[in-house]
């Protein structure tokens with residue numbers, strides 16, 4: 001008996017997904033599955049089919065991205081003899097074959113625009129014509145599509161019809177990436193170990209606790225497929241070994257990414273420190289700039305009483321200097337800043353690095369300000 005494909009997983013996200021899938025399985029509603037590569041989109045589509053009333057009919061997977069655009073249409077809708085060069089006999093398309101069953105259109109985002117028009121009609125009426133024929137054929141295929149692309153972007157860029165997109169996602173099922181499934185990672189690993197122990201007649205010695213921890217923290221860019229492949233290579237290539245983090249690391253594809261994310265705590269701590277330092281430096285520069293402005297404000301005394309008529313005595317200009325008040329015109333902060341920059345530039349004879357240093361701003365900020373003030 002053929003093994004019924006299972007969605008392995010007990011995490012909340014996967015349990016909820018299974019629940020939803022079982023609900024839609026009972027209906028003929030069109031489903032759009034969205035998920036990263038290797039996350040199990042086809043597994044989910046098969047699960048829906050197997051739990052539907054169509055379970056005893058065909059499940060036809062079609063990878064729209066793998067079939068050249070020129071022949072996708074004849075593959076999907078079939079063709080008549082002589083419809084194009086090489087069409088030596090008429091042929092049924094996948095929609096006809098999937099009649100009363102399920103058609104699974106993977107990488108739907110890759111479907112050419114001309115094919116999308118015909119496909120929309122099939123979704124709406126079930127009707128289509130074979131290439132080279134005018135006879136209308138009807139197919140009662142349940143449609144499940146999948147993508148790992150950002151379909152909103154494809155629609156915005158006019159590579160995917162908006163009407164088709166909204167029609168397709170009558171129900172949208174999102175498969176979470178493996179890294180968000182917590183202990184399901186270990187559960188899946190265990191299942192794959194059993195599968196490959198039987199297939200290769202090898203006894204697996206197991207993972208050390210650290211290695212298990214590593215599996216949980218690895219980002220799994222290739223998702224379940226990557227985990228499955230990893231387990232198979234561990235079993236075959238590390239025959240009879242107890243799997244330690246060192247062995248595991250050797251087998252993980254994205255080594256650098258992996259290292260910075262999970263393996264080298266000292267390194268990630270260093271990165272964090274660097275971010276903190278650079279923030280502190282930036283903050284210091286900003287404080288210096290503010291201080292510089294404030295100094296000028298204090299030196300340019302008339303501003304204070306003018307800006308703060310009710311200011312307490314402590315910050316009122318001292319009476320001995322009060323005669324300055326009348327002499328000083330009101331100046332904007334920009335004027336003050338421009339003047340300071342000009343003076344500093346003169347002092348350092350146009351040397352930008354020294355000028356910036358003296359002003360307590362970065363050279364980049366200085367250039368920006370020079371440009372803004374047309375200096």
Ligand SMILES: Nc1ncnc2c1ncn2[C@@H]1O[C@H](COP(=O)(O)OP(=O)(O)OP(=O)(O)O)[C@@H](O)[C@H]1O
Pocket residue numbers: 006007008009035036037038039040041042043044106148188224225228
């Ligand atoms: N929840 C799961 N339980 C058991 N096996 C799984 C699960 N999810 C994925 N797999 C296995 O992982 C592999 C990849 O799954 P599948 O082909 O469904 O992914 P996909 O999202 O369709 O990938 P792609 O983006 O490349 O089309 C398959 O070998 C599949 O059997």
Ligand SMILES: [Mg+2]
Pocket residue numbers: 041042106
């Ligand atoms: Mg797939």
